[in-house]
Amino acid sequence: MxxxxxxxxxxxxxxxxxxxxxxxxxxxxxxxxxQSPETMIVACCDSRAAPEAIFDAGPGELFVLRNVGNLVPPYAPDDQFHSTSAALEFAVQSLKVKNIVVMGHGRCGGIRAALDPTAAPLSPGDFIGKWMSLIAPAAETVSSSTFMTATERQTALERISIRYSIANLRTFPCVSILEGKGRLSLHGAWFDISTGELWVMNKDTGDFERPEMT
Amino acid sequence: MxxxxxxxxxxxxxxxxxxxxxxxxxxxxxxxxxQSPETMIVACCDSRAAPEAIFDAGPGELFVLRNVGNLVPPYAPDDQFHSTSAALEFAVQSLKVKNIVVMGHGRCGGIRAALDPTAAPLSPGDFIGKWMSLIAPAAETVSSSTFMTATERQTALERISIRYSIANLRTFPCVSILEGKGRLSLHGAWFDISTGELWVMNKDTGDFERPEMT
Amino acid sequence: MxxxxxxxxxxxxxxxxxxxxxxxxxxxxxxxxxQSPETMIVACCDSRAAPEAIFDAGPGELFVLRNVGNLVPPYAPDDQFHSTSAALEFAVQSLKVKNIVVMGHGRCGGIRAALDPTAAPLSPGDFIGKWMSLIAPAAETVSSSTFMTATERQTALERISIRYSIANLRTFPCVSILEGKGRLSLHGAWFDISTGELWVMNKDTGDFERPEMT
Amino acid sequence: MxxxxxxxxxxxxxxxxxxxxxxxxxxxxxxxxxQSPETMIVACCDSRAAPEAIFDAGPGELFVLRNVGNLVPPYAPDDQFHSTSAALEFAVQSLKVKNIVVMGHGRCGGIRAALDPTAAPLSPGDFIGKWMSLIAPAAETVSSSTFMTATERQTALERISIRYSIANLRTFPCVSILEGKGRLSLHGAWFDISTGELWVMNKDTGDFERPEMT
Known part of the structure; x- marks a missing residue:
């Protein structure tokens, strides 16, 4: 049945x-x-931060990759299976999207795991631990900022990881070439689950600011 | 700005x-x-098959992993970064979801690429080619089924890949143990973009059938 | 004349x-x-963050101490001239205020100086350098968070310094005794000059959150 | 919360x-x-004498230091934390204000404390007592002026302390040098809470007079 x-x-x-x-x-x-979506979104699996809801998007609008922590690993043309890189390649080379948005969010469980590397692994494979170790250097400096509250550390790393993923996007030749030609633009955004606020990355400074809503 | x-x-x-x-x-x-979602969905990045739309799901309901072709690789506890396995581990071990649904869909670009392994790679990294090679053995037998039409081969591989991912899910110890205890159930579904029809996998036979809509 | x-x-x-x-x-x-003000405000000298403006306060409402960076040093009953401690003692012991609010603000020049301890002193006395060295340990950990943007480091230290001053307030016996008796309460707030937003410290977590404005 | x-x-x-x-x-x-305020005000914490109210000043106009009794201690380049000197240094050296106004007011509690040195300290630290002892020599001679009424002694010391703070301002090298070059000017003012009158110091004589209000 x-x-x-x-x-x-x-x-x-x-x-x-x-x-x-x-x-x-x-x-x-x-x-x-x-399909011919203009925009690819790299988002988190979190059940509270669906890109189609947040951007009120209909069918055909958003090509959406979702993994834990909305991470993009650096370009690594080896023999491994790279699900994130495959989606990126498909979106940029085949669908020819014009925008890629890395969207993080508050209270992210993956980021929380990255901030607590001494926690027991969830399984013998420790897949979450290995996956989040992609941002380990940043997580370590944030973890040692003991004057910040737990929430402040969490928000800081959530935003750092968005900038990190955007930097990694640029290690892909197809991305950097098309961005250089003005045919692809990269964006960062951070969603506050509680208030619904969307903070958008300033491309010049890397800061997250709220867009004017007029 | x-x-x-x-x-x-x-x-x-x-x-x-x-x-x-x-x-x-x-x-x-x-x-x-x-969040405490009951259900994890493994879906495709395709802009026409957003799980929240198809299941009319509100915030907090669905933990959603999306990659090209909605694939789950087999359990491989090594040193690599496994985004899919990390999401799976997080959903099962940390969030304790009760259901995992692998949802494929018609006209899937990833599946089409798998059916045409002679196509030129999209990039030197050939990330799509490597990623879709996860289902290469099935893709080869389907490609050689010359009595099927192109559409029939495509639909066939879309459904085979769903069964393949469900089988891979069971290679993860945490999944097979919890399924054995009746605390986790695995499902397959296939969405027809054109008609909006959802075909659901029969657990006994592996066939995809239309659920009663009363 | x-x-x-x-x-x-x-x-x-x-x-x-x-x-x-x-x-x-x-x-x-x-x-x-x-005068019998209910509330003492510890604020910064900054020309853009006058407490009476932000709280629309009339004559007699707010007893206001203003120094660079809105800092409260720890209790130190020695022979020095302590302007901040004197104001605190006067407000609590003589005026018997019911609330003390430490209010910081964005883009604070004193905090910026604390984040750049290698900058040349403004004068041979280096009064700013010495004054802001009150929060040197926190400033050092924030300065080393190189994955954060300059603005993020600045905001982080602005908020840390508010919590630091509130902790120092509690080193004054008169403050801690009266707070213990429920006759004095301590608050933190952070004003965003650009947007006019006021973020209020959560007493349980130390986080800064926006109050509901209904 | x-x-x-x-x-x-x-x-x-x-x-x-x-x-x-x-x-x-x-x-x-x-x-x-x-910020680029033209004017720094040294004022008292008193809730009835907010400089922004008295000078109807908008955001960005006044850099405001407030301590008990609007005192400026003499230049002392030592290892202590000098909040007043730090604010002065910041205003003069970094913001390059053109004017410094020391503004006292009637019925000042700090001045009253200075006139009654036999009063019991408010706390074991006696911070107010020590802070107001900055003007102890003047306070002693005024206290002994038994032919003046209590109110006359209070007003006299309020005005003496303004002149004393202005004299101390000139012990700061940066202040005296810039004043000598005509790039910084020092002013005194005294506010009568009851009548709203502002009395302005005559630079030649040190007297406080009412400005023409045409």
């Missing part, structure tokens, strides 16, 4: 009688002509 | 005056108490 | 024909009966 | 919907470009 959790079946029925009904033409046309 | 693409800023304004305004209590409570 | 800068004389004329005229009764009564 | 006394929260709301709303452009520009 085909089976899905009830909450998904209920939600799917709402989708069919709601959004799909209203936008079936768009779905059909997207199926026929293929 | 902080800067985001216009379509994102417009969408964000809609979010703040719409969904956030209506659900600010829920966002605040999710921020305060942390 | 008595002489004041023109802008002060002009401003004073506005005061006499405006605020004083409207509140002369209050001024007369405050002169006759003495 | 972030918490401030109610009267401050109410006042802050008035600020945001009043002064900040009307002058947000000025606040933003002051944040962006930094």
């Amino acid at each position: 085909p089976h899905l959790p009830d909450h998904l079946l209920t939600g799917y029925r709402n989708f069919m009688s709601g959004r799909y009904l209203a936008e079936s033409g768009r779905y059909r046309s997207l199926a026929r002509e293929g | 902080p800067h985001l693409p216009d379509h994102l800023l417009t969408g964000y304004r809609n979010f703040m005056s719409g969904r956030y305004l209506a659900e600010s209590g829920r966002y605040r409570s999710l921020a305060r108490e942390g | 008595p002489h004041l800068p023109d802008h002060l004389l002009t401003g004073y004329r506005n005061f006499m024909s405006g605020r004083y005229l409207a509140e002369s009764g209050r001024y007369r009564s405050l002169a006759r009966e003495g | 972030p918490h401030l006394p109610d009267h401050l929260l109410t006042g802050y709301r008035n600020f945001m919907s009043g002064r900040y709303l009307a002058e947000s452009g000025r606040y933003r520009s002051l944040a962006r470009e930094g």
